[in-house]
Amino acid sequence: MADRLYLRHSTDKQTDARQRHALAALLAAGAPVYDDPATSSRVLSLDRAGFKRLLDEAAVGDTIRIADAARLFRSVADVLALRPVLIRRGLHLKVESGLLSGIDLAADDPGTKVVVSVLAAVLEFQRDMISENTKEGVAAAAASGKVLGRPSALDKDAAVELVKAHREGAA
Known part of the structure; x- marks a missing residue:
């Protein structure tokens, strides 16, 4: 019976540092690590x-x-697909930090089933609120005239010079 660590973060701008901190003792003990970097929670x-x-x-x-x-699931659909697989395979699922630490989320009993289902619904709501707030923030910024997106690496004069040099065959 081995411990297996799972890490996931949603974007390439995020890291798994917080997760590694929570799992530090298990990492130090040499538990194998499986990860899905830059993977949306919308992917089951x-x-x-x-x-x-x-x-x-x-x-x-x-x-x-x-x-x-939230590193493993953020939707009711995901939990409904995941739990039977874990139960059938005889695997355990434990959260290392926070409210659910120490509970086997793959336990096959009615109490765990309801707790995990409610948790999944809350996490799904949280994911939807993050998405909604992001969309509202982008709309508010655009409405106030802010330029959205990555800033240009060149100022206008440098861009004009680069285009001019390219046309003349120097670049």
């Missing part, structure tokens, strides 16, 4: 390459450990 856990590899290598009785539940 069973469809992620790193998590699939974890499942392929896991044996009955192994425990999947995550820093927090």
Whole structure:
């Protein structure tokens, strides 16, 4: 029976540093790490390459450990697909930090099933609120005349000079 660590972050601008901190003792003990960097929570856990590899290598009785539940699932649909697979395979799922730490989220009992379903609904709501707030923030910035997106690497004069040099064959 082995511990297997799962890490995920949503964008290439994020890191898994907070997750690694929460799982530090297990990392130091040499537990294998499976990750899905820059992977949206909208991709179901069973469809992620790193998590699939974890499942392929896991044996009955192994425990999947995550820093927090949102790293593995953020939707009711995901939980409904994931839990039966974990239960059928005889795997355990434990969150290392926060409110749910120490609870086996893959336990096959009615109490755990309802707790995990409610948690998934809350995480799905949180994900939707983040998305909604981002869209509203972008709309507000655009309405106030702010230029959105990545700033230009060149100022206008430098861009004109570069185009001129290119046309003349120097660049």
